[in-house]
Amino acid sequence: MxxxxxxxxxxxxxPLLFSSCSHLVPSRLSVAPGDPxxxxxxxxxxxxxxxxxVQIEYLLRRTHYSFFMESNTDHGRVKSYxxxxxxxxxxxxxxKCSQFFLKISEFxxxxxxxxxxxxxxxxxxxxxxxxxxxxxxEGCRSSDSGSFSKLIREGEFLLYSVTD
Amino acid sequence: MLKNRVFxxxxxxxxxxxxxxxxxxxxxxxxxxxxxxxxxxWMTPLGASSGSSPGICENFYHFICKKQGDGSDPxxxxxxxxxxxxIALSLYRDIILEHRNWSVEQIDEEMAKRTFNxxxxxxxxxxxxxxxxxxxAFIEAQPSAVFTTSxxxxxxxxxxxTQLQIPPPASLYSDEPDLLTKNEIYYExxxxxxxxxxxxxxxxxxxxxxxNIVFTMAHELAHSIDPCELRAERLSFPAYDHLNxxxxxxxxxxxxxxxxxxxxxxxxxxxxxxxxxxxITAVALQEASTRFQPHQLVDAIRNSVxxxxxxxxxxxxxxTDFHPxxxxxxxxxxxxxxxxxxxxxxxxxxxxxxxxxFKTYTSENLTQPQLKGLRLYEK
Numbered sequence: 001m002x003x004x005x006x007x008x009x010x011x012x013x014x015p016l017l018f019s020s021c022s023h024l025v026p027s028r029l030s031v032a033p034g035d036p037x038x039x040x041x042x043x044x045x046x047x048x049x050x051x052x053x054v055q056i057e058y059l060l061r062r063t064h065y066s067f068f069m070e071s072n073t074d075h076g077r078v079k080s081y082x083x084x085x086x087x088x089x090x091x092x093x094x095x096k097c098s099q100f101f102l103k104i105s106e107f108x109x110x111x112x113x114x115x116x117x118x119x120x121x122x123x124x125x126x127x128x129x130x131x132x133x134x135x136x137x138e139g140c141r142s143s144d145s146g147s148f149s150k151l152i153r154e155g156e157f158l159l160y161s162v163t164d
Numbered sequence: 165m166l167k168n169r170v171f172x173x174x175x176x177x178x179x180x181x182x183x184x185x186x187x188x189x190x191x192x193x194x195x196x197x198x199x200x201x202x203x204x205x206w207m208t209p210l211g212a213s214s215g216s217s218p219g220i221c222e223n224f225y226h227f228i229c230k231k232q233g234d235g236s237d238p239x240x241x242x243x244x245x246x247x248x249x250x251i252a253l254s255l256y257r258d259i260i261l262e263h264r265n266w267s268v269e270q271i272d273e274e275m276a277k278r279t280f281n282x283x284x285x286x287x288x289x290x291x292x293x294x295x296x297x298x299x300x301a302f303i304e305a306q307p308s309a310v311f312t313t314s315x316x317x318x319x320x321x322x323x324x325x326t327q328l329q330i331p332p333p334a335s336l337y338s339d340e341p342d343l344l345t346k347n348e349i350y351y352e353x354x355x356x357x358x359x360x361x362x363x364x365x366x367x368x369x370x371x372x373x374x375x376n377i378v379f380t381m382a383h384e385l386a387h388s389i390d391p392c393e394l395r396a397e398r399l400s401f402p403a404y405d406h407l408n409x410x411x412x413x414x415x416x417x418x419x420x421x422x423x424x425x426x427x428x429x430x431x432x433x434x435x436x437x438x439x440x441x442x443x444i445t446a447v448a449l450q451e452a453s454t455r456f457q458p459h460q461l462v463d464a465i466r467n468s469v470x471x472x473x474x475x476x477x478x479x480x481x482x483x484t485d486f487h488p489x490x491x492x493x494x495x496x497x498x499x500x501x502x503x504x505x506x507x508x509x510x511x512x513x514x515x516x517x518x519x520x521x522f523k524t525y526t527s528e529n530l531t532q533p534q535l536k537g538l539r540l541y542e543k
Contacts, residue, residue, distance in 0.1 A: 061348050062474070062487060063245060082246050083474070087253060121486055142352065146339030153341040157268050160257040 051131060052097075054104050056152065058124035058141065067155050071097045078159045090162040100158060104128055107151055108137045124148055220462070221510035224499040225491050228466050229473035237464035238456060240372025245347045245474055248370030252279065252345040268341075269334070275344050276331035279365040285330050288363060291377045292328040295385055298444045299323055306523050310403045318399065319389050326351070326359040326388040337362065349380050351387035357397075359388045373467035375452070379445045380471075386440035392426035392433040403521060404436075410520035411435050416488060416496050434487045438497045443525060446503035450530055453507055461507060469498050502526045 053070040066081040069092075076097030079089040108126060120140035128135045141148050220227045234241050259274045260266075266274075280288075300320045303311065311319070329336055337343050346364035353359050361384050371377055387393060391404040411417045416435055423429045445468050453461050472493050487493065498504060505511075506527045 060346060061350055063347060082249055085246050087246070087249060146341075149340040149342045153268065153272075156253070156256070156342065156345065157260070157271070160253060161260050 052101055053129045054101060055127040056124065056155070057126075058122065058148070058152070060122050060141070065152075067152060069097060069100060069155065071101070076100075078155070078162075080156065080159060088159055090159050092158050092162055096158055100155060101128070101130075103151060103154065107147060108135060111137050111139050220508050221505075224495045228469055228494050228499075229490070231466060231470075235463050235466055235470070237373055237375065237467050238460050239374035239464070240467075242373050242376045242467045242470040243370040245366075245370065245471070248347050248366035249345060251369040252366035255279065256345055272334040272341055272344055273332065275365065276334035276337075279344065279368060280330050280332060280363075284368045288330055288368070288377065288381075289328060291374065291381050292361065292385070294448075295378055295381045295444055296323055296326070298447055299382065299385060299389075299440065302440075302443055302525075305525075306403075310522055311401065315401050315403075319401075322359065322389050323385065326361065326385060328361045328363075330363055349384050351384040353388075353393065353396075361385065371471070373464070375445060375448055375464045375468040376471065378448045379441050379468045382441035382444040383437045386437040387433060389440075390433040390436045392430075395426055407436070407439075407520045407522065408432055411439070414496070414520075416492055418488065429486070431486055431488050435497065438488075438493050439520075442498050442501045442504070445498075446501050446525055447530060449507055450503050450525075450527060465504060465507065469494055472498075503530075 051071065053068070056067040058065050064083050066079075066084070068079045068081075070077045071094060074094065076092040076094055077089070078092055080087045104126065105128065108128060120142065122141035123138065124141055125136065125138045128137075139148065255278060256271070256275055259271050259278070263271065263274070300323050303316050303319050303323075306316070331337055331344070334341070334344065340362070343362060344365040347366045347370060348364040349361065349367055351359070351361050361381070367380075371380065391401075391408060394400065394404070408417070411432075412419060417431045420429050423431075426432060449461070449465060449468065452464050456464060472490050474490075488497070501524070503525060
């Protein structure tokens with residue numbers, strides 16, 4: 001009886017002891033029809049992936065950055081933010097959009113499982129949507145040999161190459 | 165059997181009651197901490213008692229963060245983060261449009277050359293050298309009760325070997341090319357144990373004030389000797405344990421429920437870096453006080469930490485937070501230093517000769533050799 005009382009008490013106290021269960025999310029989430037356990041890089045799309053989008057959010061020390069790209073029928077739309085303030089937005093050719101999505105897909109497919117996110121000072125989160133498929137990956141900038149930074153640079157290059 | 169059913173019925177009920185109780189507690193006690201304690205006298209917020217500069221001393225955070233306009237001190241101003249990035253990205257765009265046939269790498273090389281021109285490089289390098297020299301002197305000035313001779317040598321050696329990396333060539337940042345248009349200055353240790361500071365290209369467009377550069381460089385250089393960095397290399401010093409306990413007791417380091425020392429949600433390394441940066445910046449401000457007009461000195465003090473006012477608090481997205489809030493960094497760490505208090509003519513709440521067990525600089529104990537030569541670096 002005592003052990004059951006103790007168990008009841010523990011159950012009641014559990015949420016008080018742990019601040020949030022959301023801290024316990026796995027380092028990578030993949031939510032998609034068919035649920036591919038290990039995301040694979042996609043083959044090069046033959047046509048622009050209309051309705052696809054990618055949202056990249058990352059922290060660099062104290063600053064929050066966000067980079068967004070979305071494909072429409074005749075163009076790609078790109079926006080970048082610093083601490084939720086718009087830095088720039090622009091349109092890019094659809095084929096550039098496709099190429100960038102492909103790179104995102106490859107990057108996500110090769111992201112290591114555990115990057116010690118809990119102690120990461122510069123974490124990032126990528127949300128890639130393609131039709132009904134939504135894929136989310138998280139990682140740590142400092143432990144990926146610069147591939148994340150290069151990806152961001154390519155996105156910025158596309159955005160700042162346009163003539164408005 | 166019946167008891168088992170009662171148990172099964174009660175279990176989820178009690179669990180959700182606990183959830184509701186926690187939610188209520190967090191809403192009604194937003195700043196609840198495991199350890200509540202009174203700040204030590206030298207950490208009393210600036211101007212807690214009446215003083216001769218009431219507007220500044222009684223609301224130091226407001227004084228630093230709410231100033232309108234340029235706020236230039238004689239060495240320059242500090243602009244907002246977004247202004248710096250807009251300038252850097254505008255330059256980036258100009259280069260791309262001027263050279264349509266260039267590769268991303270060629271664009272970055274030109275960007276590095278235009279951003280870190282000779283004058284800006286020299287200024288950053290001189291600030292870094294001055295900060296390094298001062299930090300080594302600060303460690304040397306500590307009594308043997310704080311650091312043994314051997315400990316001092318270990319710390320000073322680490323400082324001495326930490327390098328500043330500034331492009332060009334842009335290939336110096338080939339593993340972080342986007343840094344060329346970012347605001348950040350930061351410290352990092354590579355896998356082969358080399359220690360370096362890197363400077364984002366946008367930072368040179370926002371931080372013209374020498375005092376901001378000094379504080380920022382000192383903060384980052386301090387990470388090369390912070391308690392967590394040393395622990396990662398299997399080094400441990402009793403003086404750091406004492407400092408950690410002191411900063412926790414003063415309520416500066418937040419003891420969160422999900423804090424893991426030197427890991428997730430721990431503010432120790434960032435607080436230490438601020439604490440050390442203040443020691444060094446205070447020397448620069450003390451020296452400036454001998455030649456600046458009072459209003460110029462006030463602007464210099466403000467510019468030292470003005471960029472700390474901006475801090476993204478996005479715990480929902482990333483659930484990590486290593487920096488104390490701006491109010492604590494500005495008021496309880498920067499504003500609590502005896503030299504800052506003295507320069508603003510704020511009444512010190514207690515005579516100060518130590519700071520969490522460390523010997524601290526005051527306006528009285530700073531020696532001329534420490535101040536000498538500062539002007540050579542400043543411009």
